[in-house]
Amino acid sequence: MAIISVSNLTYQYAQSEAPAVNDVTFDVEAGDWVAIVGHNGSGKSTLAKLLIGILAADSGTIDIAGTRLTEASVWDVRETIGMVFQNPDNQFVGATVADDVAFGMENRHVSRDVMIRRVKEALLQVGMWEFRDREPARLSGGQKQRVALAGVMAVAPKILILDEATSMLDPEGRSDILNTIKTLKQKLNLTVLSITHDIDEAAQADRILVIDDGRFIEEATPQALFEHGSDLIAMGLDVPFSAKLTELLAQRGVAVPAHYLDEGSLADWLWKSRLTK
Amino acid sequence: MNNFMFGRYIPGNSWVHRLDPRAKLLLCFIYIGVVFFANNFWTYLLLTVVLLGSIILAAVPARIFIRGLRPLFWLLLFTVVIQIFFGAGGHVYWQWGVFSITHDGLVSAGLILMRFVLIILISTLLTFxxxxxxIADGIESLLNPLRKVHFPVATLALMLSLSLRFVPTLMDEATKIMNAQRSRGVDFGSGGLRQQIKTIVPILIPLFVNAFQRAVDISIAMEARGYRDGENRTKYRQLKWRSADTISLVGFVIMAGLVIALRQLT
Structure with a gap:
């Protein structure tokens, strides 16, 4: 059974003319990694807010882990979802790293002994244990996002939603946090829903949903989608470096392979092609 | 901004640093209360000795305390001057219109100055x-009895700790905005008062707009993490009352008793 099941979901902001999310239907299976990509204003963040019940849908239904999302069940549903937001500063509630990780548990009435244990576990998982007494002002953006992730992990959700969680980080911080998420996903059998602009983040997914004007316009695997090349920009993704290079090589008459190559495999292909020449 | 020592925390691990914040708040309240009972040389001597003893136990260098007093220098001077000129009674040394310097005026100016300095130093010692x-935790814990009358103590404490947590963030942001304005040719800290106020406005407006956006974001993040209301939450951080706290509290109560006894001496 699908862990997230959304059907005919529609939401319109009070002041706007068109719905931000328009008749959207999709399922996510437990243990999957699904990326939702699209332009700014395509409705992807609205969708995330609908999923955790920050916004209430105009019509349509959301079922999370078998529970229908309603006003009465919203707190139960939030127990099963952890969410990491875009701005590292604006989700850091605690005064220190350890306090922030404990925040979600304090809300769930977890006893202090358990909290102390789980704060340590969660911080060790994301490699931030040495920073437990640091204040947020003395952390980098990437470190703050890792703390946010630890805060989510400490309450052991089934689903992790990343709402452009890497978009304010530098490339290093970005790949760092993506690797951490990959490891955690495997270890804890998480379902990941990542809302993103970033091609590297989208590339981690099993499946990519492209959203435009509040509607899903395409669903594909990363490989299939990245073969579109420059069309990706139109879909709201940054074209990966390897795709750009492949296209430029093709323009110069080099016989490049037609399927998508990531940077590593493109490099492999390049040095092998030199050998056979 | 960085020269501003008043209200700053000086990291350390001294006897005073290790005291429970509740104890330190109570000690501070007792001390400030007792300062108003002091009326003669012996009472002030006792209070000064206790203060100096506490400062020594805190192991914070004296020059930092003096630097902490500096921004308040003009306020102190102003109060003393007012007291000297307007305090009346006793022998008159000098008079000009409503202004006069009298014996009682000088004495009360001295006492006010002394009280002021003692109060400032003990509260600086607390924040140092x-x-x-x-301190926020201590206040929350001390306010706990108010829960009985449904006063939202925990919510207040969370508000306090959230605002403290965002002070450096907003300071950073203000610096960024100032640099952005500087790069466009704004000259801060020069020109007349009017001109200076004019240059502040383009800093405050973006700062306010961003602060509100942050507030919205943080409330969404808190809700997503299961925050429903402040009162029914478990607590990760806990305060520990140790024997040192009881000892210092008893010490200060004895000091208060002595001051009240010594009042009768004059």
Missing amino acids: TTQPLA
């Missing part, structure tokens, strides 16, 4: 040796 967050 206690992290703002610990």
Whole structure:
């Protein structure tokens, strides 16, 4: 059974003319990694807010882990979802790293002994244990996002939603946090829903949903989608470096392979092609 | 901004640093209360000795305390001058219109100055040796009895600790905005008062707009993490009352008793 099941979901902001999310239907299976990509204003963040019940849908239904999302069940549903937001500063509630990780548990009435244990576990998982007494002002953006992730992990959700969680980080911080998420996903059998602009983040997914004007316009695997090349920009993704290079090589008459190559495999292909020449 | 020592925390691990914030708040309240009972040389001597003893136990260098007093220098001077000129009674040394320098005026100016300095120093000692967050925890804990009358103590404490947590963030942001304005040719800190106020406005407006956006974001993040209301939450951070706290509290109560006894001496 699908862990997230959304059907005919529609939401319109009070002041706007068109719905931000328009008749959207999709399922996510437990243990999957699904990326939702699209332009700014395509409705992807609205969708995330609908999923955790920050916004209430105009019509349509959301079922999370078998529970229908309603006003009465919203707190139960939030127990099963952890969410990491875009701005590292604006989700850091605690005064220190350890306090922030404990925040979600304090809300769930977890006893202090358990909290102390789980704060340590969660911080060790994301490699931030040495920073437990640091204040947020003395952390980098990437470190703050890792703390946010630890805060989510400490309450052991089934689903992790990343709402452009890497978009304010530098490339290093970005790949760092993506690797951490990959490891955690495997270890804890998480379902990941990542809302993103970033091609590297989208590339981690099993499946990519492209959203435009509040509607899903395409669903594909990363490989299939990245073969579109420059069309990706139109879909709201940054074209990966390897795709750009492949296209430029093709323009110069080099016989490049037609399927998508990531940077590593493109490099492999390049040095092998030199050998056979 | 960085020269501003008043209200700053000086990291350390002294005897005073290790005291429970609740104890330190109580000690501070007792001390300030007792300062108003002091009326003669012996009472002030006792209070000064206790203060100096506490400062020594806190192991914070004296020059930092003096630097902490500096921004308040003009306020002190102003109060003393007012007291000297307008205090009346006793022998008159000098008079000009409503202004006069009298014996009682000088004495009360001296006492006011002394009280002021003692109060400022003891509260500076509190902030130097206690992290703002610990002070917030201490206040929450001391306000706990108010829960009985449904006063939202925990919510207030969370508000306090959230505001403290965002002070450096907003300071950073203000610096960024100022640099952005500087790069466009704004000259801060020059020109007349009017001109200076004019240059502040383009800093405040973006700062306010961003602060509100942050507030919205943080409330969404808190809700997503399961925050429903402040009162029914478990607590990760806990304060520990140790024997040192009881000892210092008893010490200060004895000091208060002595001051009240010594009042009768004059």
